[in-house]
Amino acid sequence: MKSSTAAWVHARAPAWRALAERIARLKRHRTLSIEEALGAVEAYRNLARDLASARRLVPGTRTAAALEALFTQLHATLSRHPSGGWRGLLSVLRDDVPVVTRELAPRILWMGVLMIASGAAGFWLIATYPSLINLIASEEMIQHVEEGKLWTDGLVNVTPSSILSVRILSNNIMVALFAVCSGFLFGLGSFYLMLLNGLMLGATFAFVHQHGLAERLFEFVIAHGMVELSVICLAGAMGTAIADSLIRPTHGTRRESFRWCVRRLAPLMGLCAALLVGAGVIEGFVSPDPAFPLASRIAIGICSWFLMVLALSGRLLPRRGRARS
Numbered sequence: 001m002k003s004s005t006a007a008w009v010h011a012r013a014p015a016w017r018a019l020a021e022r023i024a025r026l027k028r029h030r031t032l033s034i035e036e037a038l039g040a041v042e043a044y045r046n047l048a049r050d051l052a053s054a055r056r057l058v059p060g061t062r063t064a065a066a067l068e069a070l071f072t073q074l075h076a077t078l079s080r081h082p083s084g085g086w087r088g089l090l091s092v093l094r095d096d097v098p099v100v101t102r103e104l105a106p107r108i109l110w111m112g113v114l115m116i117a118s119g120a121a122g123f124w125l126i127a128t129y130p131s132l133i134n135l136i137a138s139e140e141m142i143q144h145v146e147e148g149k150l151w152t153d154g155l156v157n158v159t160p161s162s163i164l165s166v167r168i169l170s171n172n173i174m175v176a177l178f179a180v181c182s183g184f185l186f187g188l189g190s191f192y193l194m195l196l197n198g199l200m201l202g203a204t205f206a207f208v209h210q211h212g213l214a215e216r217l218f219e220f221v222i223a224h225g226m227v228e229l230s231v232i233c234l235a236g237a238m239g240t241a242i243a244d245s246l247i248r249p250t251h252g253t254r255r256e257s258f259r260w261c262v263r264r265l266a267p268l269m270g271l272c273a274a275l276l277v278g279a280g281v282i283e284g285f286v287s288p289d290p291a292f293p294l295a296s297r298i299a300i301g302i303c304s305w306f307l308m309v310l311a312l313s314g315r316l317l318p319r320r321g322r323a324r325s
Helices: 002-028 034-057 062-079 085-128 130-135 139-146 161-185 188-210 214-247 254-285 294-313
Strands: none
Touching (some): 002 034, 085 130, 085 214, 085 294, 130 188
C-alpha cells in the first residue's frame, strides 16, 4: 500500500510543480485568454481530486500541506474580482498611474526645463529681431495684433463653444499623441516638439508684448494653459521613455522592450487624454468668453492644475482600507 502511494505521489509531482508555475503566472496577469481560463478551471478540478486523495492516503504530510496551499492559491486566483469596469479603472488611476509618473519624474522635469528654455529663447529672439515673427505667426495673426486685437477676440461669436471645444480638444490630443509616438524616432521627435512649442509660445508672447497685448493673451491662456503645457511635457517624457526602450532594451529584444514600455505607459496616456479633454472644454467655454474675469480664470487654471497633480500622484481617489486580519 505504501509503495503504491509513493508511486502515485512520484507520478503526480511534475504536474503539481507545473501547476505552481501556472498559478504564479496567473497572479501576474490581469487578463486571460479563453483557453487559459478554461485550462485553469480544469486544473482546479484535477487539483481538488488530488487533494482529496492526499487527505485520504497521506494525511498530515508535507505533500498534503503543499496541495492544500496550492488549492487555496488557485481558488483565490479564480475567485478574484475582474480587473475591468469601474473597479479596474479606479485601480489603474489609484495604483498604476502614480507608479509610472514617479518613474518618469526626471524625464518630466527635463521636458519642462527644455520647454521653458526654448520659450525664453523664443521671447528673446522676437524681442531682439521683431521681423522674424513672420517665420512663426501667420499673416492674419500678425495683422490682428498690429491692429491692436488678438486673434482670439470674438472667437465665441464666430464658432459655438461646443464645436470650438471639440476642435480644440481633438487638436490637443493629436499633439500629445504625436509627442508620444515620435519616440519611435529615438526621442528626436519628442525633443523637437518640446522645442517647437516652447519657441512658438515665447515668440508669440514677445510679439504681443511689443503691441501691448501680453496681458490679454495671458488672460486667455491661463485657465487652460497650465494643464495643456503640463500634459505636453508628460507626453514628451513618455516619448523619450519609448525611445529609451528602443535604444537600451531591458526586456529581451527591442520589440519586446518596446511592447513592455507601451503597456507600462498606457494608463498615463489615458489620463493625459482625459486631462486634455478637460482643458479643451475650458478653452472652448471659458477662455474666449469675456464674461469671465481674470481672477476666476486664474482660479480655474490653478484648480485644474492642482487636480491634475492629485490624479498623477494617486491622491485624487481614496485609498482602500487595509483588510482586517
